Amino acid sequence: MSKIDHSLFNADEHARSHTFGDCPECGKALRVRNSKSGPFIGCSGYPQCQFSKPLHDAQTTTLKVIEDTHCPECGNEMAIKKGRYGMFIGCTNFPACHHIEPIKAQNDTQLTCPKCQKGHLLERTNKYGKRFFACNHYPQCRYVLNFPPVAQACPQCGWSVLIDKKGKLCCPQTDCDYTQS
Incomplete structure (x- = not known):
């Protein structure tokens, strides 16, 4: 050996x-x-x-500059960028200009937020592509649903929306166990 x-x-x-x-x-x-x-x-x-x-100083990377687009705040071109929370569209004049837009348009469910009663619930996706529904008055209101909301009040507790959870209507409140097939 x-x-x-x-x-x-x-x-x-x-x-x-x-x-x-x-x-x-x-x-x-x-x-x-x-x-x-x-x-x-x-x-x-x-x-x-x-x-x-x-470990990585540059958290945001520019993937592609979008031709013939202009930032509504400063007028520079917009670009597709990747950051710590996923892909987004941002101004190429960063850090002088902080204008950003989501890549996917946020669908408004037209349902009033049951928590703050001021905002609407928007359909959004997280950085992994999972769909969720959140109040458009974030960060003042942090109400979030993981299942699609339904414009129907809970007959048991009176909460103003129910959720469609795998084909069943359920109350999103943790202390209410209402479920309808």
């Missing part, structure tokens, strides 16, 4: 030690660290030095 040269396993450690540079606060090497919310770049002098930064 041949012997394993253990120095081969340590050779790349020295090469990787300065891949991310030195800490701007204390001068020690920056390394990839892990937390419950994912990897990040942090100082090797932790806990004495608390410096950290995201």
Whole structure:
């Protein structure tokens, strides 16, 4: 049997030690660290030095500039971009202009939000493409339904909408167990 040269396993450690540079606060090497919310770049002098930064600085990337479109706020061209919450249309003059639009038009259900009684429930999709219904007065009203709303009041508790859950009408309130086939 041949012997394993253990120095081969340590050779790349020295090469990787300065891949991310030195800490701007204390001068020690920056390394990839892990937390419950994912990897990040942090100082090797932790806990004495608390410096950290995201692993990917550019969270938003421009995929394609849309020809013959103009930003309603500044007049520059619009582009299809990908960010941390999925794809969207945004102004190419970012960060000077923060105008963004959803790629898919939000369908208005014309149902009044049962929580705030001011807004309407809009059909939206999350970054994974899952459909949900939310009040258009977000963030003041954070009412959300995961199933399509139906314009019918709950006969048991009086809540102003029911949901269509797999072919059955149900009350969306957690403390009400009303279900109609």
